[in-house]
Amino acid sequence: MTGQNETQVDVAVVGGGPGGVFFAYMAARAGLRVHLLEAQSDFNREFRGDTLNPLALGLLEELGLISKIMELPHGTVNTLRGSGAIPYMISYSMLRSKYPYVMILSQSLFLNFMVEQAQQYPNFTLEMRSRVSGLIEENGAIQGVEYRDATGSLRTLRATLTIAADGRNSAVRKLANIETLTLTNQPDDILWMRIPMQDDLDPKEDLVTRQDATNSLFMFRRPYERDWQAGVTIIKGDYKALRAQDISVFRAQMRNLVPEFGDRLEKLEWSDVAYLPVDLKRAVQWYRDGLLLIGDSAHIMSPVGGVGINLAIRDAVVAANMLIAPLKQGAVSIEQLAQVQRKVEWDIKITQNFQASIQNASKRTAKNSFGSKIGRKMAGWFTKIPLVNSIPVRILAFGLVNVEVDTTLLAHIA
Numbered sequence: 001m002t003g004q005n006e007t008q009v010d011v012a013v014v015g016g017g018p019g020g021v022f023f024a025y026m027a028a029r030a031g032l033r034v035h036l037l038e039a040q041s042d043f044n045r046e047f048r049g050d051t052l053n054p055l056a057l058g059l060l061e062e063l064g065l066i067s068k069i070m071e072l073p074h075g076t077v078n079t080l081r082g083s084g085a086i087p088y089m090i091s092y093s094m095l096r097s098k099y100p101y102v103m104i105l106s107q108s109l110f111l112n113f114m115v116e117q118a119q120q121y122p123n124f125t126l127e128m129r130s131r132v133s134g135l136i137e138e139n140g141a142i143q144g145v146e147y148r149d150a151t152g153s154l155r156t157l158r159a160t161l162t163i164a165a166d167g168r169n170s171a172v173r174k175l176a177n178i179e180t181l182t183l184t185n186q187p188d189d190i191l192w193m194r195i196p197m198q199d200d201l202d203p204k205e206d207l208v209t210r211q212d213a214t215n216s217l218f219m220f221r222r223p224y225e226r227d228w229q230a231g232v233t234i235i236k237g238d239y240k241a242l243r244a245q246d247i248s249v250f251r252a253q254m255r256n257l258v259p260e261f262g263d264r265l266e267k268l269e270w271s272d273v274a275y276l277p278v279d280l281k282r283a284v285q286w287y288r289d290g291l292l293l294i295g296d297s298a299h300i301m302s303p304v305g306g307v308g309i310n311l312a313i314r315d316a317v318v319a320a321n322m323l324i325a326p327l328k329q330g331a332v333s334i335e336q337l338a339q340v341q342r343k344v345e346w347d348i349k350i351t352q353n354f355q356a357s358i359q360n361a362s363k364r365t366a367k368n369s370f371g372s373k374i375g376r377k378m379a380g381w382f383t384k385i386p387l388v389n390s391i392p393v394r395i396l397a398f399g400l401v402n403v404e405v406d407t408t409l410l411a412h413i414a
């Protein structure tokens with residue numbers, strides 16, 4: 001503490017999502033003074049996906065945390081199948097990896113777990129219900145943040161480095177006047193909902209994908225919550241008009257996609273349905289002197305392939321590998337922050353372009369530009385060829401940047 005309402009640390013981390021908790025854990029384990037601020041009162045936040053891909057699982061292994069993670073209730077998915085206009089099958093089991101699958105783990109369990117690991121270190125502090133509302137800027141450099149703590153008091157957190165891990169609508173990014181690029185207009189938005197499980201009627205797969213002429217649906221089973229999380233695409237801009245209609249219109253669309261969920265769909269109300277505008281965005285520059293954006297605050301991915309959590313974790317590991325040593329010396333240069341962006345941004349660009357092309361192609365297909373029977377069959381065969389599949393599945397599973405945890409930086413061994 002430097003004053004009644006002022007604290008001085010090495011790293012201020014804003015946002016306790018996957019990127020923020022991962023960076024905070026690594027920096028705390030390396031012996032740095034870390035202060036994590038999270039706006040919500042707990043980690044049981046609105047649904048943000050429950051997936052950990054092979055890359056994240058490998059990184060958890062390198063940190064010595066994987067066996068504890070595996071003890072948490074979870075499921076696994078190793079094959080993605082689509083039965084729509086272009087049938088496809090993408091198999092994680094063809095990967096040469098110790099973890100050739102996607103782990104389905106409640107994000108709140110995962111975040112709580114990571115925070116508990118960080119809390120082993122006395123140099124780590126977590127403040128919940130603490131929302132950042134301002135940046136401390138001196139001589140053009142960011143020196144920390146201002147926030148309202150759980151009691152409503154305005155506080156100052158001074159830090160050598162501020163990590164903005166505050167998600168897609170990042171307040172810190174806006175406060176730092178960092179410009180974002182919006183990439184090709186996405187054709188769809190997504191509606192999210194939970195549907196209770198019913199063992200006798202449910203499909204056997206853990207992940208179900210369906211498509212009709214206008215909508216695509218994917219849903220995965222969460223046995224630990226006794227529900228299915230379902231996402232259904234709607235044409236961008238159509239939400240208001242759909243929402244203005246009686247819920248029975250939407251229920252009928254859902255029935256068309258998953259008739260076996262019949263009775264449960266009749267209980268859906270608009271209050272059960274969350275609207276997610278699909279965006280592909282990237283901050284032009286991920287840093288300013290004293291500040292680094294990671295995860296969604298630097299790049300919003302589309303839901304295609306479920307890579308957002310993985311990439312936020314990867315950013316955190318890349319940033320920790322590159323910045324822990326200079327932080328221990330007491331200063332991080334702007335060039336060191338730029339190196340973090342350079343290391344991963346090219347892959348983010350490729351992945352975003354890949355996501356945009358998949359979304360646009362599937363939309364064109366649904367509108368019958370590829371709709372002949374022979375065309376659909378050929379597309380089906382094509383996507384079953386292992387060599388063709390192995391390229392996107394590798395991108396989805398690992399990304400293109402080779403990242404390993406630099407454990408030599410981490411003073412304490414878990």
Ligand SMILES: Cc1cc2nc3c(=O)[nH]c(=O)nc-3n(C[C@H](O)[C@H](O)[C@H](O)COP(=O)(O)OP(=O)(O)OC[C@H]3O[C@@H](n4cnc5c(N)ncnc54)[C@H](O)[C@@H]3O)c2cc1C
Binds near residue numbers: 015040045047165
């Ligand atoms: C409905 C939905 C479903 C998704 N499904 C998947 C999926 O299946 N697989 C996948 O990989 N990705 C999925 N994603 C994307 C994934 O959630 C994100 O890519 C990932 O969570 C990004 O992690 P992050 O740490 O960068 O930010 P976030 O997880 O968004 O965390 C940001 C945190 O910052 C906090 N915060 C915000 N503002 C402030 C502030 N001013 N002060 C303090 N704290 C603040 C927020 O409360 C939040 O906890 C989904 C996203 C959504 C919206």
